[in-house]
Amino acid sequence: MSTLSFEDRGFTLGDGVFDTALALGGVMIARERHVARLLAAAQTIGIAIEHARIDAAIDAALPATPAILRTTLTRGTAARGLWPLSAGEPTVLVTAAPWSPALLGQPARVVTATGRRNEFSPTANLKTLGYLDHILAAREAAGAGVDDALILNTQGRVACTTIANVFALMDDRLVTPPLSEGCLPGVMRALVMQIAPSLGLEVAEVPLTREALAGAQAAFATNSLRFLRPIVALDGVALGSAAVLDALEQALFVHVEAECGIDPRRT
Structure with missing residues (x-):
């Protein structure tokens, strides 16, 4: 089971970005668009993360059933202070929750x-x-x-x-x-x-x-x-x-x- 440190800057400061996507039949819809946007946002706020690491986390979480995939990326843990002189590895967390077509077309x-x-x-x-x-x-x-x-x-x-x-x-x-x-x-x-x-x-x-x-x-x-x-x-x-x-x-x-x-x- 994955754990999240209580010192993670995503938890303590909201220092991170996220993405929410739909997965159907084990395929994340518009995957390249979603991952590209997430990586661009990470770069904008100064989080260095490899494309391959995001892909691996998504692949590990993809279910065969319809699901809402949320990919959360944080700066990880670091010394106290708003802008850390150094930081550890970024945290990547992908979670899956059930999705229903009942969400479609709701006024x-x-x-x-x-x-x-x-x-x-x-x-x-x-x-x-x-x-x-x-x-x-x-x-x-x-x-x-x-x-x-x-x-x-x-x-x-x-x-x-x-x-x-x-x-x-x-x-x-x-x-x-x-x-x-x-x-x-x-x-x-x-x-x-x-x-x-x-x-x-x-x-x-x-x-x-x-x-x-x-x-x-x-x-x-x-x-x-x-x-x-x-x-x-x-x-x-x-x-x-x-x-x-x-x-x-x-x-x-x-x-x-x-x-x-x-x-x-x-x-």
């Missing part, structure tokens, strides 16, 4: 969080272990009896939800905030942007206000476990829907099935 009612995401932070585009801002936003959503919270940046524009990137269908094109607005480079976000043009949908990365999102033809959130999640209400006001989003979701399912040989809706 989301959303409230606007009171907190703001700092798009100027050096960690704004990284999945770091310091997730408290999003945890508190999720508490707001739970307190309001809805499914998620929309997080705005310091300029009052859309950044993301607590667990997802955001898209809006506006004038028959897909609009999503650029990374400079403080959102994460989501793997499912990238897949949507890759696939959408094949369906005749132009994709644009442009700043998005809350008001524009509320007035869009349709809106949805994306992440690697839920794929495309329609946003049906924002702050108690119903949002529109569009049939083209069904076609986009279907195209995502086809893409995943081509990679792992399994339709995620039929696991």
Whole structure:
């Protein structure tokens, strides 16, 4: 059994990054994208880790059954102090939890969080272990009896939800905030942007206000476990829907099935 030191900086300081992915039939979906993002985040914060070590940890944890894979990478143990003069080996931990296709397509009612995401932070585009801002936003959503919270940046524009990137269908094109607005480079976000043009949908990365999102033809959130999640209400006001989003979701399912040989809706 693996153990985690109580001196590990991931535990004491949140000094690390993580990734969450879907595995079907023993295949981690969009594996190279997920691992590349994790390694890039590690490099950004100064953690040196070999690609082969991440791959070995994932291989050891991959189950044959549908699973949520979380890969956590920390700086490991080190002497006290915020920036250690030296550190030991990084800690790599991959865990698997059951996943169900019931997560797919669930509509989301959303409230606007009171907190703001700092798009100027050096960690704004990284999945770091310091997730408290999003945890508190999720508490707001739970307190309001809805499914998620929309997080705005310091300029009052859309950044993301607590667990997802955001898209809006506006004038028959897909609009999503650029990374400079403080959102994460989501793997499912990238897949949507890759696939959408094949369906005749132009994709644009442009700043998005809350008001524009509320007035869009349709809106949805994306992440690697839920794929495309329609946003049906924002702050108690119903949002529109569009049939083209069904076609986009279907195209995502086809893409995943081509990679792992399994339709995620039929696991």
